[in-house]
Amino acid sequence: MVTKIVLLLLFIFASMNLHAELEVRNVFITCQKKRSCKDFEKDFAKLIGFYPSYEQIEETIKIFLLREGIEKFSYEIVKYEEKYYLYYHLSPRPTITNLQVVYKPALKLDFSTTALGIQVGDYFDPDVAKKAIQTLKIFLAEHGYLNTNINLRVKIMDKGRASLVYRCDVGKPTILEQLDIIAESNTIRKVIIDRFAQHMRKPFSNQSLRDVITELKTELFSNGYYLVNITSDNEVDDFKGKAIIRVENEQQYAFSFNEKDLIFTRTELLNEIRQFFEKFKKDITPQNIQKIFADMYYKRGYTNIKTDVQSQNYKNKFNENVKLIQVKITENTKAKISEVKFRGNNFYTETQLMTFYEEQEHELSRLKYLDVEYYNIFKETLKKKYITNGFVKIDIQGPNLYEDTKNQKSVVEFQIIEGPRYNIDKIEIIGLKEEERLKAIELMTNKKDQAFNPVGFEEDLLKLTDYVQEQGYYYAAITNLSSDNIVTYNQQLNLVSIRIEMKTGDQLRLRKFILIGNEKTKDDFILAHTYFWKDDIISPSKIKTLQEKISSTGIFTTVIVRPVVNNMFSDKTDILISVVEKNSITMQVAPGFRTDLGMKLSTEVNFANLRGQNENVNFKAQINQRLNFSTLAPERRNEKEFLEYDTQVSYGVPGVAGRDIGYNTSLSVTRKRFFSFDADIRRIGFGMTKEWSQRFYSSLNYQYEEISQYTAVQVDDNGLFRIGSITPSVNYDLRNSRINPTKGAFFGLSCEFATPWLLSRGNDDTTIDFYKLISRNRFYYPIKGGVIAVYIAMGMQKNSADAASIPSIKVFRLTGTDIIRGYDDEEMNLVGLTDASEINVTNAAYMSLYKIEPRFFINDSMMLGVFLDGGRIFVDSWRPLDVRTSTGLSFKYLTPVGSLDFDYGIKLGRRELPGSGQESVGRLHISIGFF
Numbered sequence: 001m002v003t004k005i006v007l008l009l010l011f012i013f014a015s016m017n018l019h020a021e022l023e024v025r026n027v028f029i030t031c032q033k034k035r036s037c038k039d040f041e042k043d044f045a046k047l048i049g050f051y052p053s054y055e056q057i058e059e060t061i062k063i064f065l066l067r068e069g070i071e072k073f074s075y076e077i078v079k080y081e082e083k084y085y086l087y088y089h090l091s092p093r094p095t096i097t098n099l100q101v102v103y104k105p106a107l108k109l110d111f112s113t114t115a116l117g118i119q120v121g122d123y124f125d126p127d128v129a130k131k132a133i134q135t136l137k138i139f140l141a142e143h144g145y146l147n148t149n150i151n152l153r154v155k156i157m158d159k160g161r162a163s164l165v166y167r168c169d170v171g172k173p174t175i176l177e178q179l180d181i182i183a184e185s186n187t188i189r190k191v192i193i194d195r196f197a198q199h200m201r202k203p204f205s206n207q208s209l210r211d212v213i214t215e216l217k218t219e220l221f222s223n224g225y226y227l228v229n230i231t232s233d234n235e236v237d238d239f240k241g242k243a244i245i246r247v248e249n250e251q252q253y254a255f256s257f258n259e260k261d262l263i264f265t266r267t268e269l270l271n272e273i274r275q276f277f278e279k280f281k282k283d284i285t286p287q288n289i290q291k292i293f294a295d296m297y298y299k300r301g302y303t304n305i306k307t308d309v310q311s312q313n314y315k316n317k318f319n320e321n322v323k324l325i326q327v328k329i330t331e332n333t334k335a336k337i338s339e340v341k342f343r344g345n346n347f348y349t350e351t352q353l354m355t356f357y358e359e360q361e362h363e364l365s366r367l368k369y370l371d372v373e374y375y376n377i378f379k380e381t382l383k384k385k386y387i388t389n390g391f392v393k394i395d396i397q398g399p400n401l402y403e404d405t406k407n408q409k410s411v412v413e414f415q416i417i418e419g420p421r422y423n424i425d426k427i428e429i430i431g432l433k434e435e436e437r438l439k440a441i442e443l444m445t446n447k448k449d450q451a452f453n454p455v456g457f458e459e460d461l462l463k464l465t466d467y468v469q470e471q472g473y474y475y476a477a478i479t480n481l482s483s484d485n486i487v488t489y490n491q492q493l494n495l496v497s498i499r500i501e502m503k504t505g506d507q508l509r510l511r512k513f514i515l516i517g518n519e520k521t522k523d524d525f526i527l528a529h530t531y532f533w534k535d536d537i538i539s540p541s542k543i544k545t546l547q548e549k550i551s552s553t554g555i556f557t558t559v560i561v562r563p564v565v566n567n568m569f570s571d572k573t574d575i576l577i578s579v580v581e582k583n584s585i586t587m588q589v590a591p592g593f594r595t596d597l598g599m600k601l602s603t604e605v606n607f608a609n610l611r612g613q614n615e616n617v618n619f620k621a622q623i624n625q626r627l628n629f630s631t632l633a634p635e636r637r638n639e640k641e642f643l644e645y646d647t648q649v650s651y652g653v654p655g656v657a658g659r660d661i662g663y664n665t666s667l668s669v670t671r672k673r674f675f676s677f678d679a680d681i682r683r684i685g686f687g688m689t690k691e692w693s694q695r696f697y698s699s700l701n702y703q704y705e706e707i708s709q710y711t712a713v714q715v716d717d718n719g720l721f722r723i724g725s726i727t728p729s730v731n732y733d734l735r736n737s738r739i740n741p742t743k744g745a746f747f748g749l750s751c752e753f754a755t756p757w758l759l760s761r762g763n764d765d766t767t768i769d770f771y772k773l774i775s776r777n778r779f780y781y782p783i784k785g786g787v788i789a790v791y792i793a794m795g796m797q798k799n800s801a802d803a804a805s806i807p808s809i810k811v812f813r814l815t816g817t818d819i820i821r822g823y824d825d826e827e828m829n830l831v832g833l834t835d836a837s838e839i840n841v842t843n844a845a846y847m848s849l850y851k852i853e854p855r856f857f858i859n860d861s862m863m864l865g866v867f868l869d870g871g872r873i874f875v876d877s878w879r880p881l882d883v884r885t886s887t888g889l890s891f892k893y894l895t896p897v898g899s900l901d902f903d904y905g906i907k908l909g910r911r912e913l914p915g916s917g918q919e920s921v922g923r924l925h926i927s928i929g930f931f
Contacts, residue, residue, distance in 0.1 A: 022051045025083040031090050040070075040090060043516045046523075047086060057084065059564060060514060060574060069093050069123045093123035094162035101136065101166045109143060116166075124162040129154065133166070140170060144203025146236075147171040173203035177240045183247035186318040188228075191219060192245055204241050209234050213245075224253045224322070226277040226284060252322045253284060262329055263300065269327075272296050284325070286311075293329060301370035303401065306330040335370040335401075338409035344416040347389065356382060375399040375412065386418065390451030393419035422452045425495040429464070431502035436471065440464050452496040457487070464500065472507035472537035474563060474573075479503050506571040508538040508563060517579040522612035526550060526577060538563060538573065545694075550577065553654065555609045557582050584609050597644070600624035614654055621647045626673070631825050633676045633835065635713050646670045654689075662689040675826065676837045677712035679809065681705060698730045704759055707809055713838060721807050723768055724759030727752040735780065740894050742787045746778040754810070755800075762804055769801040772810065774847075776817075778931055786856035786863065791931045793818055793871075794880065795847035805840040812836060812847040812873045817931055820849070820871045822886030822905025822922045829873060836873045846878040847871070851931065853890060865890040869905065885909065888922065892930075901930045 027044050031037035051057045054077075061075060072091035077084055099120050103109070116132035118125075133150045140148045148170045155163040176199050181189050195212055213232050220228045227249040235242045255273065259266045276292050277284065286309035297305045308328040313321050342353045357378055358366075365371035379396050386394040397415040404411050427448055429437045441447075443463050445456035461478060468476040480486050480501040488497040510532060515523050529549045532542055547561040558580040563573045587605045602622035610616060623645045629637040650666035663686075670681040687701035707721045729750035735741035752772040754760045760768040774795040781788040799806045813829050813836060814820060820828045829836045836845070849871035855863045867890055870883035888905035906922035 022054060022057065023083050024048050024051065024057060025085055027086045027088065029088045029090060031092065037090055037092065040092065042519060044086075044088060046515060049512065061086070092160060093125060094156050094160045096120055096122050096124050096164060097157075097161045098163035098165075100164070101168065103168050103170055105170070107170060109139075118164075124154070124156075124164070126154075129164060136166060136168060140168065142205050142207040144173040144175070144205045144208070144241075145170040146174055146205070172239050174205065174236050174239050174241045176200055176202060176204035176243060178242040180242060180244045181247070182245065183250060185247070185250040185252070185320055187252070187316065187320060188220065188225070188247055188250055190318075191223075192216060192247075195219070196243065204234075204243075206234050209243055221274065221278065225250065226253055226274065227251065227281065252316070252320070254322050254324045256324065256326045258328050262331060264296070269293075269296075284323075289325065289327060293327075297329075297331065298370075299372055301334045301364055301372075302331055303335040303370060304332045306332070336410055337365075337368050337370055337412050339404075339411045341411055341413045342416060343413060344418065347386070347391065347418055347421070353382070356385065370401070370412070372399070379414070382414075382416075384455065386416075388453045388455050390421040390423060390453070391418050392422055392452070392454055395419070420494040422489065422494050422496045424448050424450055424452050425490070425493075425497050428497075428499045429502065430500065431504055432468065436468065440467055443467055446498065452487075457498075461500070464502075466540075468502065468504060470539045470541060472509070472539060473504040474508040474538055474540065476502060476504040508573050509571055510534055510536050510538055511572040511574050513577055514564065514574050515577045515579075518581065518612075520581055520584060520609055520612050521555065521579070521614070525613045526579070529553070538575070543575070546575075546577075550579070553614050555582055555614050556580060582608065597624040598626040598628075616652050618650045618652070619648070621645070629673075631675070632673060633713050633838070636676070636711065639711060642671075644672050646672065661691075663687070664689075674809065674837060675829070675835050676714070676808065677709045677717050679710070680708040681809075695734060696730070696732050698728070701727045701729075702758070703727070707807070709809070716840075717808055721768065721809075722759060722761045723754050723807060723810065725752050725754035726758055735778070740899060741778075741780045741789075743780050743782045745780065748776045750774050762801075762807065766804040767801040768804065768807060770797055770799045770806045770810070772797040772812075783854070786854065786865075789851075789853045789855060789865075789931060791817075791849070791851040791853075793847070793849040796844065796878070797841070797846075798844045799842055805842045806845070808837045808839075811839070811841050812845050814847070814849065814871055814873065818847075818849050818871070819925065820869045820884055820886055820905070821867065821888055821890075821903045821925050822869070822907050823884065824920075824923055827907075827919060828871065828884065831873055831875050836875070839875055841875055843876050845876075846874040846880075848874070848878075848880040848883055850883065855890070855892065861894045863890075863892040863894065863899070865892065867903070867905070886922070890930075899928070899930060901925070901927045903927070903930075 024047055027047050029037045029041055029044055047057075047060065051060070057077065069092055070090060074089045076087045078087065079085075096118065097120060099116075099118065101116075116135055118128055118132060129152060133152060136150055137148055148168055151167045151169070153163075153165045153167060155165075157163065176196075179193070179196050179200070181192050183189050183192070195216055199208060199212065209232055213230055217228065217230055220230075229248040231246045231248075233244040235244065255270060257266055257269055259269065262269075272292055273289070276282075276288070282288055289309050290307045293307050294305065297303075306329070308330075310326045310328075312324050312326070314324055316322050340354070340357060342350060345353060348356075360377070360381065362371055362374040365374045375398075379398070383394055383396055386396075395417040397417070398413055400413045400415070402411055402413065403409070424446055425448075427441060427444070427446070429440055432440060444460040446453055446460055461481070465476065465478060478486075478500055480499070485499055486501075488499070489495075490497070511534065513527060513530065515526055518526060530546060531549075532538070532546075543561050543563070547559055550556065550561070551559045556579045558578075560576070560578040562576055564576050585605075585607055587603070589601070589603045591599075591601050593599055600622060601624075602620070604621075605619045607617040608614070623643050625641065625643055629639065632639075646668070647670070648666060648668035650664060652662065652664040654662035665687070666683070666685045668681075668683045670679075670683075672679055672681065683703060683705045685701060685703040687699060689697060689699040691697040703723075703725055705721075705723045705725075707723065709717055709719060709721065712718045727750055729748065731749075732747045733744075735744035735746055751774075754771070755769050756767055762768045772795065774793065776793045777791070779790040779792075781790070795812055797806060797810075797812065815825065826835060831839055849869075851867060851869045853865045853867040855865035857863055866887070868885065868887050870885040872883045885908040886905040887908060888903060891902045892899040903925045904922060905925065907919060910919045910921070912918055
């Protein structure tokens, strides 16, 4: 009895100790001589704190030791008076500050050091540096230097800097001295000699030889040597190279067609022949040619073409035989299909099958012509429909084409072999609590006593795993995913049993965050972006959202967020946030040219992440000199030239007063030529933004402007104007991407209020008092291979001042995103025949703009689109559908920061302009990040 009590007390004591938190009181770091530990001290100090177990301390230490830049390390955990102290000895890797490749003797070879896999700024890794030697040797061997000796000199300097110099003793190169051609055709010999001419008596390699042979095959094939085969050898003796070229199947072919009578061009016919013989390497016989064109025409709906193939020989200019193949094609009429039939169907009726058939029908089939391409697509679509309804052994044969002579019809027939339909007998989910199991079954597409849907079952497994993981079982997984028992078929009863075995473990809850890599950024700034706290359940979606929020700050090149595995206390875990910071100071200078601004030079300097709180100071400046005044009012096109400029300095704090509120202020000075006047503008602005959710955010901005207008067409527009305004705005973003969206919508609404109590005042003591309401909305509808983008913008501004007008600089103007493509600045901003800036708006002005643009992906980084734009500015009366329109083509190059757009628009309904004839046909526009 005493023994049992003792054991019980020992168990209770062990359990209490097991769950008692252990404290790491301090961390001490020493570094190898001549190395600095400064970059690591801040990170490793974060190990101070409480841990649920000794194992958790060690697990966390391992995470920190994975930090980039540590070459060697050792550590010791010392316990003193129930406290733990960590002692580290580190050998940090030096940082590469110099990287050179030196050739002896000097060579002019285009080789970038980035190809070595290392670059200036990286930590020095001896293994990576040695691998780069082999990369260099391969590169030099490809240029004929086969005996290069490479010596890597590494110099480790004070403050952990490393200099790497690759000294390449390239030796004597292999020179191509001789070319032996084993070929009978003089034509081929001449092509080969021409191709090798630029390589003779120059450094040469086996790679160079392979490249030339590839070019030769392409050139000879394009010249009618469809079956030619070229092999090569490269012999080297005392650095003298000899290339031996062997040519087989030297027969040259030429084709003639009666292409004027055909639906295909000569180029299309030749390409089909070339592709066939390049792919199958078959003999060029009349039978093969007839097959090529029979297949080609069958895809276009022709089933009764006649192909007459004749051949004869003639001599080319080298007196060599060329086989001329004369092909005469009689197309006859395109095959008309009177009826589409289905046989063997029981589950779907004939009417249902025809409905499926017509849903995605191609144009050729819709016009009742033979359309083999669509028939094959429809077969796969119909097969999927049957499978999703439990017919897992469905087989669809055809299409079979036959003539119904009795009814004089051409019929396409699909033979359907449905097989048995399988229903679900039972669904078992092992490893979940009853409430979670019932919810999981409810989420599944497949239900008991319903038809088994194999396609939907794959989605069910994903939904089930996601659901369980989102309940906090972070590492939950289906254990029998690859097992035969997950789905069992009863062949006799046509029943399916589903058994899903899931291992969940305990719900994962947050203990604390561990931050590493943030040398400049303050911990509290990063932690301000977290939105779950101690003991909160952790799920994959929370981890993903947290990573996106931290990445969206824009100050890190890499952000990794993941739980720290703790096998002993799996219900509590630390979240590791590992970051790599961007350079905090960037500068760029960009000379350029714009048709409206002329020659321009711009510069930008950005100081980011100041004080480790993502505060930033940005300076921008641009000067430009117009080369012509065609975009100004006609009365001003003979005025003297002067430099225009725009300078701005801004300060921003994204994240003051809480994690979702940002603040910014800016100051700018501008001299600019507008359509009807010139102006010097001084602005100061203040603003705040608030992110209410991932989708909804708002801002409030105040701006004070002093505008000095001169050389105006209308004398009343000259003078000093002061405009103080406040602009609240709200935005609701449902797009799947802010950079290159393919679905969703964006809604934006802003209203600028300018009144005397906000310090607004006009010329000659007149009052400035108006508001300007603008709604900009974008919609994206995904389509096959692309997206349809729609942009709708509308605006209204109302003057409230007596005996005064809205300042012309504030009157609506279609510019930037609001342009009508195909129009220049003057054309799209006309009200009647007068530019909007020349009209005194004493009452109200309006703006309407519509754009629709189907876009199609060429590849992952390019899109091609067609567009229809319409828009106009109105004064006093608003006719939203009475707009100027244009249409055109758009090419987009997608980048991580937005798309680079090349748009050419053509005006619809060109107008006659007094004294200058008709408007131009269209215009090219280049922009970044359009809509």
